[in-house]
Amino acid sequence: MEQTTPIRSRAGGRAARHALRTAPNFEMLPGLRNTIPTCEIMTGSQVARIDAASMDILENIGVIFRDDIALADWRRAGAKVAGDRVYLDRGLVRELITSIPTTLTLHARDPRKSVALGGRDAIFVPMTGAPYLRDLDDVRRNPTLDDLAMFHKLSHMLPALHSSAHHIVEPYDHPISQRQLRITYSSMKHSDKTFMGMTTSPRNASDVIDMCRILFGPDFIDTHPVVTGNCNGNSPLVWDETMLGAMRAFCRANQPVLCSPFVLGGANTPASVAASVAQLNAEALSALAYTQVIRKGAPAIYGHYLSTVSMKSGAPMAGTPEISLMNFMIGQMARFYDVPWRTSNTLGGAKTLDAQAGYESATTLSAVMHAGANYIWHSAGWNEAGMHCSVA
Amino acid sequence: MEQTTPIRSRAGGRAARHALRTAPNFEMLPGLRNTIPTCEIMTGSQVARIDAASMDILENIGVIFRDDIALADWRRAGAKVAGDRVYLDRGLVRELITSIPTTLTLHARDPRKSVALGGRDAIFVPMTGAPYLRDLDDVRRNPTLDDLAMFHKLSHMLPALHSSAHHIVEPYDHPISQRQLRITYSSMKHSDKTFMGMTTSPRNASDVIDMCRILFGPDFIDTHPVVTGNCNGNSPLVWDETMLGAMRAFCRANQPVLCSPFVLGGANTPASVAASVAQLNAEALSALAYTQVIRKGAPAIYGHYLSTVSMKSGAPMAGTPEISLMNFMIGQMARFYDVPWRTSNTLGGAKTLDAQAGYESATTLSAVMHAGANYIWHSAGWNEAGMHCSVA
Numbered sequence: 001m002e003q004t005t006p007i008r009s010r011a012g013g014r015a016a017r018h019a020l021r022t023a024p025n026f027e028m029l030p031g032l033r034n035t036i037p038t039c040e041i042m043t044g045s046q047v048a049r050i051d052a053a054s055m056d057i058l059e060n061i062g063v064i065f066r067d068d069i070a071l072a073d074w075r076r077a078g079a080k081v082a083g084d085r086v087y088l089d090r091g092l093v094r095e096l097i098t099s100i101p102t103t104l105t106l107h108a109r110d111p112r113k114s115v116a117l118g119g120r121d122a123i124f125v126p127m128t129g130a131p132y133l134r135d136l137d138d139v140r141r142n143p144t145l146d147d148l149a150m151f152h153k154l155s156h157m158l159p160a161l162h163s164s165a166h167h168i169v170e171p172y173d174h175p176i177s178q179r180q181l182r183i184t185y186s187s188m189k190h191s192d193k194t195f196m197g198m199t200t201s202p203r204n205a206s207d208v209i210d211m212c213r214i215l216f217g218p219d220f221i222d223t224h225p226v227v228t229g230n231c232n233g234n235s236p237l238v239w240d241e242t243m244l245g246a247m248r249a250f251c252r253a254n255q256p257v258l259c260s261p262f263v264l265g266g267a268n269t270p271a272s273v274a275a276s277v278a279q280l281n282a283e284a285l286s287a288l289a290y291t292q293v294i295r296k297g298a299p300a301i302y303g304h305y306l307s308t309v310s311m312k313s314g315a316p317m318a319g320t321p322e323i324s325l326m327n328f329m330i331g332q333m334a335r336f337y338d339v340p341w342r343t344s345n346t347l348g349g350a351k352t353l354d355a356q357a358g359y360e361s362a363t364t365l366s367a368v369m370h371a372g373a374n375y376i377w378h379s380a381g382w383n384e385a386g387m388h389c390s391v392a
Numbered sequence: 393m394e395q396t397t398p399i400r401s402r403a404g405g406r407a408a409r410h411a412l413r414t415a416p417n418f419e420m421l422p423g424l425r426n427t428i429p430t431c432e433i434m435t436g437s438q439v440a441r442i443d444a445a446s447m448d449i450l451e452n453i454g455v456i457f458r459d460d461i462a463l464a465d466w467r468r469a470g471a472k473v474a475g476d477r478v479y480l481d482r483g484l485v486r487e488l489i490t491s492i493p494t495t496l497t498l499h500a501r502d503p504r505k506s507v508a509l510g511g512r513d514a515i516f517v518p519m520t521g522a523p524y525l526r527d528l529d530d531v532r533r534n535p536t537l538d539d540l541a542m543f544h545k546l547s548h549m550l551p552a553l554h555s556s557a558h559h560i561v562e563p564y565d566h567p568i569s570q571r572q573l574r575i576t577y578s579s580m581k582h583s584d585k586t587f588m589g590m591t592t593s594p595r596n597a598s599d600v601i602d603m604c605r606i607l608f609g610p611d612f613i614d615t616h617p618v619v620t621g622n623c624n625g626n627s628p629l630v631w632d633e634t635m636l637g638a639m640r641a642f643c644r645a646n647q648p649v650l651c652s653p654f655v656l657g658g659a660n661t662p663a664s665v666a667a668s669v670a671q672l673n674a675e676a677l678s679a680l681a682y683t684q685v686i687r688k689g690a691p692a693i694y695g696h697y698l699s700t701v702s703m704k705s706g707a708p709m710a711g712t713p714e715i716s717l718m719n720f721m722i723g724q725m726a727r728f729y730d731v732p733w734r735t736s737n738t739l740g741g742a743k744t745l746d747a748q749a750g751y752e753s754a755t756t757l758s759a760v761m762h763a764g765a766n767y768i769w770h771s772a773g774w775n776e777a778g779m780h781c782s783v784a
Contacts, residue, residue: 036431036433037431037432037433039428039429039431039762040429041428041429319754353747354746354747354750355745355746355747355749355750356750357747357750358746358747358748358749358750358751358752358753358754359750359751359753359754360750360754361750361751361754362711362750362751362752362753362754362755362758363754363757363758365755366754366755366758366759366762367758370431370758370762
């Protein structure tokens with residue numbers, strides 16, 4: 001029944017309310033405070049066994065640092081170095097990682113969008129690194145800088161994303177020599193949330209830091225995290241010059257590094273879950289420890305990229321039970337060392353936005369929420385095992 | 393490189409191995425022993441508060457039993473009855489439910505497919521009750537008895553399903569007066585796993601029991617659960633004559649009843665999660681208690697159908713965070729009373745097998761696994777909020 005009371009006939013009343021209801025709302029949701037009890041799949045003694053196995057790997061097998069500066073740093077820090085192999089005593093590792101902050105705040109260009117990280121505080125970050133995009137007409141194609149700008153704008157607009165990222169898609173229409181500057185500029189221009197910085201070379205990483213100094217002021221960034229840098233390991237047990245140089249650029253500027261072994265479970269790790277986690281944990285610890293050699297007290301995040309591979313075809317899989325199980329275990333390890341933890345969300349291997357994409361994404365999302373992750377990367381767009389970012 | 397060693401040239405060697413690899417394998421997987429730690433979202437005192445609120449409802453508001461036999465039974469059992477409203481003292485409820493077996497075995501026609509239920513033992517059961525099916529050509533249509541036979545055969549063949557069901561789809565091509573006999577016969581004929589029985593009327597339920605006596609032998613079924621019957625409450629706080637009559641048929645024959653309030657959260661319950669769970673819990677307890685009035689020691693299962701409704705349109709929703717949260721809470725309540733727990737799996741509201749179907753199903757699946765459910769109904773086929781069963 002139509003209401004005809006005077007209040008309804010007030011000039012602009014209904015139209016104003018309608019406008020308010022239908023206006024786009026780009027307010028960011030608060031950073032996630034995860035109150036779901038963490039899924040403690042391992043007992044305390046099982047956590048201790050993974051820790052002991054990882055420490056055995058670090059002491060007896062060692063980790064390869066393919067980088068002269070890192071090797072010199074490690075020698076000065078008291079590690080045994082033989083060729084490019086560094087043997088890390090468990091006492092040294094434990095001592096080094098104690099200076100990693102257990103929580104941190106990522107400061108955004110809009111200070112109202114700064115977010116806490118660590119403990120039960122978590123954030124959703126969109127995907128990065130897709131060589132293709134799949135558009136609203138379900139056409140898969142090479143992305144451009146305009147496409148990247150669109151994804152940065154979407155990251156700015158989506159309330160549930162607490163961060164933007166860097167090369168969400170790879171903008172092929174600009175020469176590689178300058179491309180990283182355009183990517184960083186796009187991240188800064190089209191979103192006022194916190195974001196991620198290029199680590200594709202030491203120089204690219206330095207450029208990110210220099211641009212952040214311009215944006216935030218040089219004094220500010222030395223004492224405030226404003227941008228994260230992801231450094232992937234070459235599993236098994238290798239860190240290379242590119243990643244280590246980028247890591248130093250971020251650490252020296254006091255910006256948080258995601259120390260992320262790149263694990264294709266069963267391909268570059270043993271086939272079993274426990275042994276894979278022990279290796280991944282050793283790799284993460286070796287990088288976390290190195291961040292503190294570079295700059296004691298610099299923020300750092302226990303990271304990993306984790307997929308399993310088909311034992312028949314070798315193809316990377318997503319949304320598998322083993323990935324969920326390993327997420328539960330790795331979350332326990334990160335909490336054991338009391339450092340913030342990065343994992344990957346909504347990983348799916350589907351070719352398009354179909355039922356497979358839906359259930360693989362939701363399976364991963366559920367697992368990382370129950371696992372208690374803090375820095376929840378790849379939370380939007382990911383499909384086709386990361387080969388494309390989906391606009392839909 | 394082609395191997396040419398003698399062992400390869402043995403007659404039939406390669407062909408035999410190929411045949412073995414590619415032969416259909418309809419072996420049922422073992423019953424699920426869920427080793428994921430249950431997600432205890434409530435503290436012990438919060439569980440006690442829900443329990444107290446439910447008992448207050450049972451004592452002070454009461455539950456309507458629209459059935460003369462049940463009212464007479466309750467009077468004899470010592471409950472206060474006013475009209476069709478039964479006021480249940482918490483002491484009486486607690487005493488009655490202690491005789492419900494905490495675990496049971498569902499005996500299948502093939503004894504190797506009998507499955508344990510309760511504690512950490514769980515089973516996957518396909519969906520039931522779809523008025524439509526959606527076929528492999530994505531056409532939605534009324535199902536026939538042949539379609540139902542196909543779904544029973546699929547239940548028989550799928551290794552991860554531990555049970556068949558009854559009217560997975562509604563076979564419209566047979567008159568309603570005899571349809572239930574054809575449904576039960578189809579359940580028995582096309583699968584040798586355990587199954588579910590019709591509870592659409594007291595007579596239909598009795599027919600199921602009579603047919604089970606023929607199939608398993610009358611002495612066997614009086615001491616062995618072979619078929620489950622689902623009885624839905626008319627939430628809020630009503631059990632009707634149809635369901636109570638069916639319940640008696642199953643209980644008297646010592647066959648397990650799923651005592652399932654039918655909750656559309658926010659429509660037939662309060663809008664808030666805790667209050668909805670308190671109501672649902674009161675409803676489940678009243679039926680669980682009544683099973684023991686009918687036959688002390690009869691197996692019974694804490695059940696529920698649970699959906700939320702859109703506060704804008706009133707449409708039932710699926711895969712929502714509130715449903716997952718309530719599943720965690722209800723699982724805790726069922727464990728608090730130490731009775732096996734039935735919930736619903738892979739609920740989705742999508743119109744077809746798309747990304748929405750995938751993520752809503754996977755979200756529900758994940759929640760019920762973390763919630764520690766035992767009888768995991770609607771684990772295959774469900775889509776469109778239960779309006780169709782999907783062949784794909």
